[in-house]
Amino acid sequence: MEGRRIHCSITNWWTTGSFRAEKVFNVANVLEIAGKVSLFGLRAVVDSVRRPFEGAQIVRQLAEVGSKSLPLIIASGFALGAVMTLHTRSTLVTFGATAVIPTVQAFAFILEIGPLVAGLLVAGRVGSGIGAVLANMRATEQIDGIESLSIDSFKYLVVPRIVACTLALPVLTLFMDFSGLLGGFLSEYAASRSSLALYISRAFSAFEWSNFWPPTLKTCVFGFTIGTISSFFGYTTNEGAQGVGRAATSSVVVSSLLIILLDVLLIKLIFFIFPESAL
Amino acid sequence: MTDGRPPAVVFDQVSKSFGAKHILSDVSFEVRAGEALCILGRSGTGKSVTLKLLISLLKPDAGKIWIEEDEITKLTGPELSRVRRKMGFLFQDAALFDSLTLYENLALPLHRLTDKSQQEIDFSVDQVLGQVGLRADKGKMPSELSGGMRKRAGLARALVLEPRILLADEPSSGLDRITASEIDELLLRQKAEHKTALVVVTHDVHGARRVADRVAVLDRGKLIAHGPVAEIEHSENEVARKLISE
Numbered sequence: 374m375e376g377r378r379i380h381c382s383i384t385n386w387w388t389t390g391s392f393r394a395e396k397v398f399n400v401a402n403v404l405e406i407a408g409k410v411s412l413f414g415l416r417a418v419v420d421s422v423r424r425p426f427e428g429a430q431i432v433r434q435l436a437e438v439g440s441k442s443l444p445l446i447i448a449s450g451f452a453l454g455a456v457m458t459l460h461t462r463s464t465l466v467t468f469g470a471t472a473v474i475p476t477v478q479a480f481a482f483i484l485e486i487g488p489l490v491a492g493l494l495v496a497g498r499v500g501s502g503i504g505a506v507l508a509n510m511r512a513t514e515q516i517d518g519i520e521s522l523s524i525d526s527f528k529y530l531v532v533p534r535i536v537a538c539t540l541a542l543p544v545l546t547l548f549m550d551f552s553g554l555l556g557g558f559l560s561e562y563a564a565s566r567s568s569l570a571l572y573i574s575r576a577f578s579a580f581e582w583s584n585f586w587p588p589t590l591k592t593c594v595f596g597f598t599i600g601t602i603s604s605f606f607g608y609t610t611n612e613g614a615q616g617v618g619r620a621a622t623s624s625v626v627v628s629s630l631l632i633i634l635l636d637v638l639l640i641k642l643i644f645f646i647f648p649e650s651a652l
Numbered sequence: 653m654t655d656g657r658p659p660a661v662v663f664d665q666v667s668k669s670f671g672a673k674h675i676l677s678d679v680s681f682e683v684r685a686g687e688a689l690c691i692l693g694r695s696g697t698g699k700s701v702t703l704k705l706l707i708s709l710l711k712p713d714a715g716k717i718w719i720e721e722d723e724i725t726k727l728t729g730p731e732l733s734r735v736r737r738k739m740g741f742l743f744q745d746a747a748l749f750d751s752l753t754l755y756e757n758l759a760l761p762l763h764r765l766t767d768k769s770q771q772e773i774d775f776s777v778d779q780v781l782g783q784v785g786l787r788a789d790k791g792k793m794p795s796e797l798s799g800g801m802r803k804r805a806g807l808a809r810a811l812v813l814e815p816r817i818l819l820a821d822e823p824s825s826g827l828d829r830i831t832a833s834e835i836d837e838l839l840l841r842q843k844a845e846h847k848t849a850l851v852v853v854t855h856d857v858h859g860a861r862r863v864a865d866r867v868a869v870l871d872r873g874k875l876i877a878h879g880p881v882a883e884i885e886h887s888e889n890e891v892a893r894k895l896i897s898e
Contacts, residue, residue: 425764510749517709518747521740522761522813523733 409609414601417535420528427533434537438499442545445494450549453490454482454556462564471565475576478557483580484588487550489636492595495542496628500603503534504624507607508617516608531608535600542596543589550589587643594639595632602628658721660685660817660849661706666715668701675701677873678715685816688843688850690860692895693870699853700744702870703819706851707739708732719817737765740815744822746806748794754781754805755790758812765813776812784808784838800831807838817849818842824856836862857896869895 458478465471507530510516519526558572603624610616661683668676675698683689691699704710705717708724717724722735748757758777762768768776781787784804789797797805803823810818820839824832836859842848843863854860860867860881867884869877869892877884877892884896 513745513750514743514747515749517704518741518743518749518809520709521707521736521743522765522809523736524761524764525733 410601410605413605414597416527417532417601420532421536427529430529430533431536434533435541438495438537439541439544442495442498443548445498446491446545446549447552449490449494450487450552451556453486454478454553455560457481458557458560472575474561475557475572476579478554479576479580482550482553483585487553488546488588488592488595489632491542491546491549492592492599492632493629495538495545495596496599496632497625499538500599500624500628501621503600503603504607504620505617507604508610508620511608511610512613512617531604534604535597538596538600539593540596542592546589546592581649583647583649587647591639591643594635598631598635599628602631657685658718659683660720661851662718663706664716664718666705666712666717668698668705668710668712674873679870679875681868681875681878683849683851685849686843686847687865688852688863689866689868690852690854690864691868691870692854692857692860697870698873699870700821703741703821703851703853706819707736707741737813738815739817739819740810740813742806742810742818742820742823744825746802748802748805748809750794753790754786754792754794757805758809761813780808780812783811799826803827803835807835811842815848817851820850820852822854823852824854824859832856832859839863867896
């Protein structure tokens with residue numbers, strides 16, 4: 374139901390580019406859903422530290438979220454790194470500043486591109502999966518089946534997915550950063566035959582740990598958002614088979630939008646808490 | 653309460669609506685240990701809702717539901733879990749977890765809700781699967797099972813915690829007559845051997861006649877007839893008579 378409401382609003386906005394129609398954008402609806410999602414996320418946080426701990430389920434979901442996303446993350450990072458270097462080079466060569474390409478690449482990837490793109494890719498691959506799986510379980514009465522066995526379905530199904538997304542995203546971001554820099558280096562090597570040692574030393578010469586940790590750890594928030602939003606749309610749907618597709622789409626669209634919005638807020642927050650990381 | 657024990661199930665003046673749509677109005681019945689009640693009725697008359705109210709997957713708008721000595725409508729959390737453990741639920745489409753094998757489907761509640769060792773869990777799962785004739789299929793995923801096998805697997809999962817009350821939603825729907833009879837046999841055996849109280853929602857009059865000690869007929873959310881099959885056959889209510897004589 375929630376999926377249907379937000380899906381209508383978002384898809385209409387996506388296709389018409391307008392939120393003006395009263396039917397499309399109902400502020401009360403959006404606020405109500407935002408409140409429900411917040412309570413849903415809060416319940417997940419509380420349940421994650423309550424016994425019994427779902428260790429086996431978390432490991433299972435970590436494999437699903439983490440290792441199965443890895444090929445996509447590495448391939449995307451590598452391609453993005455290579456392409457970015459090609460573009461940067463063509464601009465910087467005009468000013469004779471090709472030596473700063475590794476520095477630009479490292480800062481761009483570690484501060485922003487790595488965390489944001491990893492978040493968006495995971496929202497697409499994992500968010501849709503979580504939304505669809507949980508909605509399908511709801512439609513086929515599997516969630517009722519779990520409840521009928523005296524098992525807390527929220528704790529068993531939702532909490533491990535949210536925890537896995539929260540833990541996996543920083544690690545996936547590291548892989549994204551690394552593969553992006555590797556792609557950048559190979560692109561640079563093809564153009565200038567510069568050595569790996571020189572590339573690394575130029576890339577990290579101006580780099581501090583304070584530049585590295587905050588943007589990498591902010592992806593925990595992205596992961597929590599993806600896990601919570603996707604689980605919410607999947608777990609709360611009550612529209613049968615039709616709700617499965619809707620939950621998957623809503624999960625991706627809303628997670629992606631929130632990641633972009635949160636990115637802006639978190640950057641301001643990071644600059645406030647770690648002023649030394651502001652360049 | 654003739655034997656001094658409370659009835660296994662008491663449904664006391666229960667009403668339930670979804671929005672403006674009234675599903676159940678003032679419905680009452682009770683089921684004793686070792687007794688089978690079959691609920692008959694046309695589609696959309698609130699039969700499945702009745703089962704979900706019994707196991708508290710839904711809450712009533714009015715009325716009380718007693719599971720043995722516990723009034724379940726107000727219970728939540730661990731208290732609700734404790735009462736639910738007295739019940740097993742066979743869903744219409746079995747509702748097996750599609751990401752787990754048949755063995756894992758049955759072992760899951762034993763791992764989480766009992767103190768049994770791995771060996772004891774293996775024994776219990778084997779025993780229940782043996783009862784429903786699926787011991788050789790325990791490594792299969794639900795998608796690899798036929799409709800009849802899935803139904804039997806759902807029944808095995810409902811029985812694995814040795815419930816005192818078994819709720820079955822359309823146990824013979826989508827099955828051929830022979831497989832449906834096998835399911836009926838399993839229900840009867842469970843009732844006879846373990847004194848399990850059965851509440852069975854069904855459209856299958858043939859099966860209801862075999863399994864039921866008493867029949868309750870629902871129509872438009874109201875209980876229009878209630879009693880042994882022979883009594884319903886001579887009911888003054890035409891819908892009830894038609895349903896039982898189909």
